[in-house]
Amino acid sequence: MEKLGVVRKLSPNIKIVWLMPQILLVITAWFLGTTFGLFITHETLEPIFQGVHNVVSIFIILIGFSGLVVIPSYIWAEVEHNAYTYQLDKHDIVIRWGIINRHRVVIPYDKIQDVKTDRTLFERLFGLVTLRIETAGRSHETTETAAITGISINEREDLIGDIMANVVIKRGEGPPESSAKYEAIAYHRTLVKILQELKDISVDLKEEVRSLKEKVDKKHRSRN
Numbered sequence: 001m002e003k004l005g006v007v008r009k010l011s012p013n014i015k016i017v018w019l020m021p022q023i024l025l026v027i028t029a030w031f032l033g034t035t036f037g038l039f040i041t042h043e044t045l046e047p048i049f050q051g052v053h054n055v056v057s058i059f060i061i062l063i064g065f066s067g068l069v070v071i072p073s074y075i076w077a078e079v080e081h082n083a084y085t086y087q088l089d090k091h092d093i094v095i096r097w098g099i100i101n102r103h104r105v106v107i108p109y110d111k112i113q114d115v116k117t118d119r120t121l122f123e124r125l126f127g128l129v130t131l132r133i134e135t136a137g138r139s140h141e142t143t144e145t146a147a148i149t150g151i152s153i154n155e156r157e158d159l160i161g162d163i164m165a166n167v168v169i170k171r172g173e174g175p176p177e178s179s180a181k182y183e184a185i186a187y188h189r190t191l192v193k194i195l196q197e198l199k200d201i202s203v204d205l206k207e208e209v210r211s212l213k214e215k216v217d218k219k220h221r222s223r224n
Contacts, residue, residue: 007087013126014150015077020122022073026066033062086148088162091170093133095148105146109170111135113143115160117151127153133163 036058076099084097093107114134123129131148151159 005087005089007085010081010084010148010150011126011128011152011155012081013128013152015074015081016126017120017122017128017150018077018080019070019073022069026069029065030062033058084150088166093146093163095146107133107135107146109163109167112163112167115163117156117160129153129156131156131159 079099080097083099083102086093086095092109095103095105095107097103112133112135116132116134117129118132119129128149129151131151133146133148134143135146136143
């Protein structure tokens with residue numbers, strides 16, 4: 001478990017996900033612009049678009065448009081990424097975000113009911129998940145959900161383990177089975193890490209076997 005109170009940041013890949021609408025807009029503009037320049041003669045549109053007479057002019061316009069869209073958006077995403085933090089304190093989770101309007105959400109561990117993850121298409125492409133924390137609402141029949149977006153897939157199990165371990169510790173004064181639950185969570189996290197290490201070792205061994213096989217084949221062919 002990481003030290004409590006450490007301010008954590010989202011994965012840098014989340015900036016690309018935030019920029020995807022602007023990136024798709026630029027790609028669409030380039031597609032339409034090149035189609036416009038290659039397949040429509042300037043004589044046809046000269047009365048409407050005076051001065052746009054060749055492909056070079058269109059490319060200059062597209063480059064300027066791309067810069068106007070992408071550069072400010074990237075700066076905004078960079079600032080937003082720096083402003084979005086979360087931390088696991090002793091008694092609760094604190095999430096902060098926002099540039100102009102700052103937001104702060106505090107989630108007490110003893111209110112947490114469940115922790116789930118989901119992934120959009122772009123999050124899957126860039127190895128990210130969104131962590132959704134369900135808490136007890138004002139009545140027993142309602143639940144409220146807080147989300148932490150842009151968590152690296154490699155950190156998912158550790159983060160969930162840290163949260164649930166703190167939940168168990170916070171509730172440790174109550175049911176006697178709390179310690180058993182904590183041990184189960186710790187065992188699960190250790191098992192996940194061991195399995196990942198075994199997987200990495202297996203990949204390395206396969207690479208070594210393949211390399212040795214190639215060397216043996218080369219020696220065999222040279223002898224022949």
